[in-house]
Amino acid sequence: MVSLQDMEYANKKDSGTEMDLYSTALHFRIFRQYGYNVPQDVFRSYMDEMGEQFKVDADMDPNTMMQLFEASHLALKDENMLDEARIFCTKNLKSSNDIMPLHWKVEWYNTTRQISKQENEERGPLNSKLLELAKLNFNMVQAEHQKDLIDILRWWRKLELIENISFSRDRIVESFLWSVGVAFEPQHSRVRSWLTKAITFIIVIDDVYDIYGSLQDLEIFTNAVVRWDPKEVEQLPSYNGWKSSGGTVLSLHVLLGLAQHFSQVNDFLENQQHLIYYSSLIIRLCNDLGTSTAELERGDVASCILCYMSKENVKEDVAREHIKGMVMETWKKMNKHCFHNSSSLGPLMKYIMNMARVAHFIYQYGDGFGVQDRETRQQILSSLVESLPLN
Numbered sequence: 116m117v118s119l120q121d122m123e124y125a126n127k128k129d130s131g132t133e134m135d136l137y138s139t140a141l142h143f144r145i146f147r148q149y150g151y152n153v154p155q156d157v158f159r160s161y162m163d164e165m166g167e168q169f170k171v172d173a174d175m176d177p178n179t180m181m182q183l184f185e186a187s188h189l190a191l192k193d194e195n196m197l198d199e200a201r202i203f204c205t206k207n208l209k210s211s212n213d214i215m216p217l218h219w220k221v222e223w224y225n226t227t228r229q230i231s232k233q234e235n236e237e238r239g240p241l242n243s244k245l246l247e248l249a250k251l252n253f254n255m256v257q258a259e260h261q262k263d264l265i266d267i268l269r270w271w272r273k274l275e276l277i278e279n280i281s282f283s284r285d286r287i288v289e290s291f292l293w294s295v296g297v298a299f300e301p302q303h304s305r306v307r308s309w310l311t312k313a314i315t316f317i318i319v320i321d322d323v324y325d326i327y328g329s330l331q332d333l334e335i336f337t338n339a340v341v342r343w344d345p346k347e348v349e350q351l352p353s354y355n356g357w358k359s360s361g362g363t364v365l366s367l368h369v370l371l372g373l374a375q376h377f378s379q380v381n382d383f384l385e386n387q388q389h390l391i392y393y394s395s396l397i398i399r400l401c402n403d404l405g406t407s408t409a410e411l412e413r414g415d416v417a418s419c420i421l422c423y424m425s426k427e428n429v430k431e432d433v434a435r436e437h438i439k440g441m442v443m444e445t446w447k448k449m450n451k452h453c454f455h456n457s458s459s460l461g462p463l464m465k466y467i468m469n470m471a472r473v474a475h476f477i478y479q480y481g482d483g484f485g486v487q488d489r490e491t492r493q494q495i496l497s498s499l500v501e502s503l504p505l506n
Contacts, residue, residue, distance in 0.1 A: 128452065136161055136171065137179040147189040148218070152454040155196045162196060162449075168472050169203055180204050188216035189452045192444070215479060219446070221472045223299035226253055227497050251502040259301040263293050263492065267311050271345040276319070284323040286484050289312035292495055296473035297369060300464055308371035313368050317361060318484065362390055362395025383460055390467050393449045397471040400442050404435065405478025406485065446471075 139157055146153045161169055187201035210213060217225070230253065233246055271287045273278075277365075294310035324333060370380045384391075404420035423434040449471070453464050476494070477483035483491040 119465050140182040144186040158196050185217050188218045190446045190447055221296040240295055240412045254502045256301055261436045263304050266279040267291055268286040282327045283319045286318055289484055293473050309372055310369045362398045366391045390452050393445050394467050394471040396445050400438055401478040406482040410488045415460050
């Protein structure tokens with residue numbers, strides 16, 4: 116995702132080191148973003164003789180530092196220059212703890228912010244026309260999403276599931292928002308419907324296991340799933356008759372909905388299963404980072420954070436930093452996987468990675484599913500409800 120300001124800034128005639136670094140970082144990010152494995156050595160001239168630290172001042176131009184920060188998040192494992200760049204920028208950028216790199220952001224969620232940013236910048240007639248087209252495009256796509264949401268809500272009311280399991284969270288709109296983040300394009304209405312339904316059932320099952328179900332009920336349910344025996348389901352209480360799982364189930368819905376041929380699904384599952392694993396792992400880790408504190412207070416099952424605290428005998432803040440490090444390393448593996456597998460399956464890879472991006476948004480400031488009056492609510496309004504005004 117490259118803005119007009121990025122390109123204009125990079126094209127300015129300036130022989131200074133900072134401007135060169137800005138352009139290098141921008142071009143590096145663009146190439147890697149589109150699957151070209153540009154070597155990290157393009158930054159070597161900005162490092163010291165040992166190649167360990169950047170020869171730049173902490174007071175460098177904020178735009179340059181931000182561009183370097185963005186580029187560093189397309190790193191692969193053992194790319195020490197990019198690791199140093201990320202550490203340097205994170206240390207010196209203001210409010211860096213709240214900055215989510217573009218590579219980890221959901222493209223569609225970020226659209227209105229980018230348009231607003233462009234509107235606040237000085238621009239000529241050409242940029243004004245492009246902005247109007249961008250806003251018109253957003254409104255048209257949003258109208259398709261609204262039609263999908265109406266159909267989903269109609270299905271949800273007709274199902275009457277939540278009336279029978281009032282203990283569970285009713286998050287049908289949030290589930291639809293997740294599906295939009297994975298595949299926002301108008302032609303993917305069917306995929307959004309499938310994903311929304313799958314996520315909704317996952318939430319219900321999660322609440323059954325964590326909050327409501329008795330040990331006996333859960334043993335029957337688990338046995339029914341493991342044996343896949345319809346007769347076992349007959350023994351279940353009325354609230355516990357649904358079955359699903361997490362990231363792998365959502366990945367399968369994405370593949371079945373977006374693959375051009377079923378052979379593509381088989382090919383992906385045989386040759387790209389690591390990408391599904393990495394994306395699912397990030398979903399799990401982001402979930403625990405966002406919800407572990409609240410779950411600990413209400414006595415829910417242990418998260419990866421609590422498990423690490425117990426195993427290593429460390430405090431919560433130490434465990435959190437360890438899990439954040441795992442997220443970073445997993446992204447490096449996903450980056451490498453995509454750079455080395457640029458094939459006909461490339462478009463499908465993007466959607467699998469989008470699931471990890473949505474998880475970052477949902478759990479960035481806490482439990483985006485559990486708490487409805489924060490960032491998730493604002494994203495619902497901006498993405499699904501409020502259209503952009505046209506001149």
